[in-house]
Amino acid sequence: DAGITQSPRHKVTETGTPVTLRCHQTENHRYMYWYRQDPGHGLRLIHYSYGVKDTDKGEVSDGYSVSRSKTEDFLLTLESATSSQTSVYFCAISDDHGTMNTEAFFGQGTRLTVV
Amino acid sequence: GQQVMQIPQYQHVQEGEDFTTYCNSSTTLSNIQWYKQRPGGHPVFLIQLVKSGEVKKQKRLTFQFGEAKKNSSLHITATQTTDVGTYFCAGLAAGNKLTFGGGTRVLVKP
DSSP states (O other): OSSSSEESEEEEOOTOOOEEEEESSOOOSEEEEEEETTTTTTEEEEEEEEEETTEETTTTTTTTEEEEEEEEEEEEEEESSOGGOOOOEEEEEEOGGGTOOOOOOEOOOOOOOOO | OOOOEEEEEEEEETTTTTEEEEEEEEOOOOOEEEEEETTSSOOEEEEEOOOOOOEEEEEEEEEEETTTSSSEEEEEEHHHHHHHEEEEEEEEEEGEEEEEEEEEEEEEOO
16 A cells, blocks of 8 residues: 555544644655545545645535645644534545656545534 | 536446446546445555547456546446445546546445
8 A cells, every 4th residue: 555644543523623634645746635525425525735835625625724834744624623524534645647647545534523 | 616427326236247337527637547445445546547538458347438538437247246345436637636426336236
């Protein structure tokens, strides 16, 4: 498996509290992604990054923010967690498009429950 | 924004039968990728198609990219219990934005 680690793997938090999920890679890949997976919705892109301090919104970005201060780390923050953000969160990484080697490698996922 | 639709959402298959899952994008894609996720696991890359009309095979799996680079299909022949899982297509657009379809969950009846 590619060197990609998500932490924590499981978290239960209360509504209204801030939560930060971390994605760490050792592959020096340029692109990093955060997805959420819910039954019936597949994988929905929250935010992605195309370089240090370069990020863009995905299709379900409301309520989430991200930061990438180093190549290896991509943080996803829920400023004020809501029950609708209960989900499994996956981080993914991929190499530069110019190489045409664009397959994405996924982390093991973080199961977040907001009560 | 870009949307990727996948049908069917569920596929119940008798072991030994064939089936096909389809993927359609609202925009032209740089490439299309397919992933498989086993129950409880994370998505794992299967293949990437880049050229218009491209066809690739992996044993019993056949992947096709449409001429307009907006649709794709995955055909599995002689389904086995090891094929159980959810198959996702993902479209790569400008800026390396990777958008996934909703997935086809495959259940195999022995």
